[in-house]
Amino acid sequence: MTRNVLIIGLGLIGGSLALALQKAPETKVYGYDLSEKTRELAKTLNIVHEVVEDVEEAAKKADFIIFGTPVNATLQWMDELKNWSLKKNAIISDTGSTKGLIMEKALELREKGLTFIGGHPMAGSHKSGITAAKPYLFENAYYILTPFDDEDGNKIIALKELLKYTLAKIVKINAEEHDHMTAVVSHFPHIVAASLVHQLDEENKKFPMTSMLAAGGFRDITRIASSNPMIWRDITLQNRKELIGQMDAWIEEMQRVKKILMENDDESIEEYFKKAKDVRDALPITTGAFYSTYDLYVDIPDYPGVISEITGYLAEENISITNIRVVETREDVFGILVISFQTEKDREKAMNCIRTHTNFEMHVS
Incomplete structure (x- = not known):
């Protein structure tokens, strides 16, 4: 039986979530955004299986509704949602970075017999918008769920089962914590x-x-x-x-x-x-709150073209970088060129690539 997932808000977080959930078997991902331009981009970039124009109509067949919108916008959507005709066992969630106000509003949904489980994938990027969406954005990041204390355990399990395809570390705590x-x-x-x-x-x-x-x-x-x-x-x-x-x-x-x-x-x-x-x-270096990068420090000599030389080697092996900068002082740092990667795997590939072509010293912080 196919699970129907509706994601409202197709920015960086909503778009990345949609791409990740497309990997789930027997799951169809629908998407909606207030911006017509974003909806067009979602179609072009295949962010979802299907972009919808009538969000209320799409919600009628959704087994899961997830808001990828900022908290203030989510609160407004939740008000609208109270008057929608939804499946009896539909599960509603969000991706907001604060949970107190969201869970207070969720009490109003509960009075209507609706299930709401707060959510917060603690990952991000220095880029924003749908064009920055990546299917692996949440990989190894914490994805926090904030259900009510007496929430139906089967509903929580069902949401976890869906979200496991983000490859995030799913944990459950209360909104106050x-x-x-x-x-x-x-x-x-x-x-x-x-x-x-x-x-x-x-x-x-x-x-x-x-x-x-x-x-x-x-x-x-x-x-x-x-x-x-x-x-x-x-x-x-x-x-x-x-x-x-x-x-x-x-x-x-x-x-x-x-x-x-x-x-x-x-x-x-x-x-x-x-x-x-x-x-x-002693802090963990592979996970953390919000935007995490994997930095590689390269101690490069000072000659023209050395930075383009290194980025050229990475480009030849299709290794994507998220940021690059030259550190203007060597105090308390390992090298003067800092290259940031989205994943630890990319950083490891980059180290092997640079090591193959140069004898530059490299360090991981």
Whole structure:
């Protein structure tokens, strides 16, 4: 019996999910997006088996409905969904990065006899939109489900059975835990990165050369400050309770560091950095929240054309890269050319490729 899956919202996440689920046997993936241009691209790129124009009509035959839309848009769709005619056992889910508001709205669906299981695939890309969709985007990433505590276990199993074709690591937690943990590892770091950039901007007014020196570590630690402001406006407001708690903890931590500095205790200062290094070095490198890349550091000599030489070798073997940059300082880094890949397998292939053609030293961080 064929499973009918309807994905509403065909951007990076929705499109990638659609491509991954096309690998599931006896499954037909339908797709809808408010944008006519996106729907046309979905047809051209074969993102789904079938693009629909009447989303409510398509929902009538869906066994699974998954929203690939931002949280605010998903909340509006859920309001509309309450009045749709759906299959009795249809399972509804989403892909939003905050879960508290979503699960509150899901209570209204439950009153209508509808099953909603919150979802959040914790992967992404520096690119956005349907043209960036990839079937392997979620591979080895965490895919979090946030069902109600008393949700029908068979419904959860059915959703897991479908989502296993994303090759993600599917875990189940409650919405409150989800929002707290993502505040720690994703949402709050964005605020910190943005605050560091604001501080740089103020300092640059007094010392104009400051921004010219903002290379290496500063650029790396503030990279996420370049994220879409509207998306992070919504995420920050949706998870503001948890973020305020993280800010309070951060201020307390900064007061502790200030005290260490005022005491001028070299052992305490060294121990502070040592503990941070130990914790940081113990973090998993193959999975994580949201966008993860696999970086390769190549110590290249300084001669014209060396970068195009390396990328040429990779192109010859059809090895795709997601980003490439030259690090402007060697402090605390292995090499000056950093090449990022979507998967660990691609990085390994790249290392073998470069090793075949050059004697450049390479390191993985």
